Amino acid sequence: MPDHTAIEQEDVPAPELPVTLDMPGKIADFLCTADLEPAERAALDLGVTVRCGQGYTLRVSAVPSVHRRLLARCQPLDGSQGSPAVPAQRKARREDENRVSSLAPSGP
Template identity: 65%
Template sequence: MVQTLAAGEFQGDLQRELTYDGLRATEAKGNKGGRRPAIPSDKADGVRAAYLEGQFMVSLVRECDVSRGAIRTVVAGLLLVHMPAGPGAPAPELRLSGDVPGRVAGFLRAIDLEPAERAPLDRGVTVRRGQGCTLCVGVTPAVHR
């Protein structure tokens, strides 16, 4: 019985040693370990630009065929990049996103609205939810009020 336990421990040590040898060999060749990013770096700039233009995360997920986490990882640093340059500079207008029930969105489209209020409704993304639909919109705080 002792011999069986010793053989199993030897097997584990050997496997661990071979794994580390393989990792060191790939590092010596210049390869970086770990999982590849879900969105390639050449597409990441396009995703960031689309997000800054107001495209919703849901539509970016569908376009790129990746998870929300992958999109969030790509756009994570945008708020830090677009902070005011100096102490007296005004803060940027951050976009608020929200869901408007389909019937409410239909009513808002039917009434007379200002162009700044109508633009988010026209750019919104309709999402089917159960029996009805929801319109996902993104606006600045001034329009939201």
């Protein structure tokens, strides 16, 4: 097709690529009981369980924005909103937050 010209779209952001992160089992257990969006639920459902010691991690592949939304849903584990914080859950959330924050920053 010699008449075919490329359409330049400068304002269109590059699509996010899936990233695989290990989510602590305490976080995965909490999220399994949460009301999640379909993309978040699918990411958890497709996760692979990896046994380690007494617990486990869930290896989740998803775009960074889904990882960030899942982390945001774990805020109650920090003991906010009048609910008591369980130290192990709070530590698991901090570990997950460190992994998610190591991803490239979100858009503008």
